Amino acid sequence: MTPVRVGLVGCGFSANLHIHGYQQLGRERCQVAAVCGVPKSDAEAFAEKHAIPAAFGSMDEMLAAVDLDAVDLAVPNYLHAPFIIAAAKAGKHVFCEKPLTGYFGDADTPEDDLIGKTVPKRKMLQEAGRRCEEVLKAIEESGIKFGYAENWVYAPAFAKLWRLAKTAGGTVIRIEAEESHSGSHADYARQWRTSGGGSLMVKGSHPLGAALQLKRWEGEEKLGRPIRPASVMCEVGNLTWIEAFEQEKEHYLRTGWRDVEDWGIIVVKFEDGSVAEIKAADTTLGGVHNYLEAYLSNARIRANINPNDSCVAYAPEADIFEPEYISEKIETKGGWTFPSPDEDWHQGYPQEVADFIAAIIENRQPVSGAALAREVTLVLYAAYVSAEEGRRIDLKPILG
Numbered sequence: 224m225t226p227v228r229v230g231l232v233g234c235g236f237s238a239n240l241h242i243h244g245y246q247q248l249g250r251e252r253c254q255v256a257a258v259c260g261v262p263k264s265d266a267e268a269f270a271e272k273h274a275i276p277a278a279f280g281s282m283d284e285m286l287a288a289v290d291l292d293a294v295d296l297a298v299p300n301y302l303h304a305p306f307i308i309a310a311a312k313a314g315k316h317v318f319c320e321k322p323l324t325g326y327f328g329d330a331d332t333p334e335d336d337l338i339g340k341t342v343p344k345r346k347m348l349q350e351a352g353r354r355c356e357e358v359l360k361a362i363e364e365s366g367i368k369f370g371y372a373e374n375w376v377y378a379p380a381f382a383k384l385w386r387l388a389k390t391a392g393g394t395v396i397r398i399e400a401e402e403s404h405s406g407s408h409a410d411y412a413r414q415w416r417t418s419g420g421g422s423l424m425v426k427g428s429h430p431l432g433a434a435l436q437l438k439r440w441e442g443e444e445k446l447g448r449p450i451r452p453a454s455v456m457c458e459v460g461n462l463t464w465i466e467a468f469e470q471e472k473e474h475y476l477r478t479g480w481r482d483v484e485d486w487g488i489i490v491v492k493f494e495d496g497s498v499a500e501i502k503a504a505d506t507t508l509g510g511v512h513n514y515l516e517a518y519l520s521n522a523r524i525r526a527n528i529n530p531n532d533s534c535v536a537y538a539p540e541a542d543i544f545e546p547e548y549i550s551e552k553i554e555t556k557g558g559w560t561f562p563s564p565d566e567d568w569h570q571g572y573p574q575e576v577a578d579f580i581a582a583i584i585e586n587r588q589p590v591s592g593a594a595l596a597r598e599v600t601l602v603l604y605a606a607y608v609s610a611e612e613g614r615r616i617d618l619k620p621i622l623g
């Protein structure tokens with residue numbers, strides 16, 4: 224078997240999550256043959272750390288110099304659509320981080336423009352929809368495999384939840400899911416121009432993606448077609464802009480959100496009448512808080528993605544466990560904690576990468592693909608319209 228040759232685009236936080244997945248597959252199945260990043264010196268440092276043979280300062284240079292089968296896009300959100308289209312045109316399979324695309328301003332919007340405060344969300348929805356169609360057209364015309372890096376779809380607890388739900392056979396009448404923590408580390412997440420939205424976009428896309436996928440699977444199993452979202456309602460807010468909070472001397476929560484929300488809630492109604500309650504926040508202490516609970520007509524199943532209690536520890540002082548890793552974004556290692564034995568595995572990162580490579584080898588599309596990616600983007604932007612206009616948005620004319 225000839226190994227699949229992957230080029231990593233980006234060498235930051237999420238590239239670090241993906242590289243371990245490729246390495247675990249073994250060099251006879253897959254090789255990360257090159258990496259690029261900005262500045263190039265970051266890519267060179269990443270290449271040295273992970274024994275990647277070549278490093279570049281741009282995707283174009285990398286594609287021109289190295290013979291690759293696929294690219295992995297671990298770059299800021301506003302670069303996803305143009306990079307997918309360029310890679311597809313070059314005939315490369317694409318694995319792309321969430322979201323598929325969004326609205327990041329127009330060609331003449333200045334870098335520092337706070338479009339989240341000025342541009343109507345309805346215009347954003349229209350533009351995001353247009354970009355989704357461009358991306359899907361490029362994927363379809365090139366015939367590439369497209370993997371949407373929604374790790375929740377691959378997280379072992381969620382995969383088990385689906386197997387239990389399928390076996391139970393009851394109707395999934397309600398889904399409740401959340402992704403929250405004390406605030407994104409990355410600067411791009413603080414401004415709409417680079418992130419395409421706030422907590423709902425950056426974090427809520429995960430529980431939303433998993434909830435939409437669950438109803439897709441349920442529909443395919445029982446009806447031979449996905450059960451689609453029919454309408455959406457939403458509220459957003461900036462809890463770190465509350466005056467009393469701003470006046471506090473010490474902040475444990477990250478601040479600096481410029482024109483994006485740091486909290487949001489979406490209610491999706493599906494065409495069969497079932498509902499999903501999706502929450503996201505950058506205002507939650509205690510580490511990453513990721514779960515999905517499915518309420519069936521004959522069962523109730525909860526997938527704890529992070530934290531989970533496969534290991535529980537106590538230390539009377541925070542430094543007792545130093546320098547051992549506990550889990551993502553906890554503020555202290557003191558008191559009771561939930562040390563993750565393998566956080567990447569629990570969150571589905573090696574599994575999503577393994578499915579992408581398997582899809583290329585087996586000549587099929589990955590489990591998490593373009594249809595889910597498009598649906599997540601459009602439901603999210605329709606949710607922003609709902610929050611701005613204060614009413615329920617019908618998704619049928621938007622999703623088709």
Ligand SMILES: NC(=O)c1ccc[n+]([C@@H]2O[C@H](COP(=O)([O-])OP(=O)(O)OC[C@H]3O[C@@H](n4cnc5c(N)ncnc54)[C@H](O)[C@@H]3O)[C@@H](O)[C@H]2O)c1
Pocket residue numbers: 232233234235236237238259260261262265280281282297298299300302320321322372374409425
């Ligand atoms: N699935 C998850 O759990 C998860 C977690 C974090 C981030 N993400 C997603 O991953 C993506 C990247 O986020 P991150 O946190 O890794 O950001 P980051 O800032 O840590 O890394 C971004 C990388 O993009 C590279 N880059 C920027 N401009 C570039 C260009 N023009 N050409 C090539 N490379 C370029 C930078 O060199 C950097 O290495 C985002 O889309 C985000 O939504 C997903």
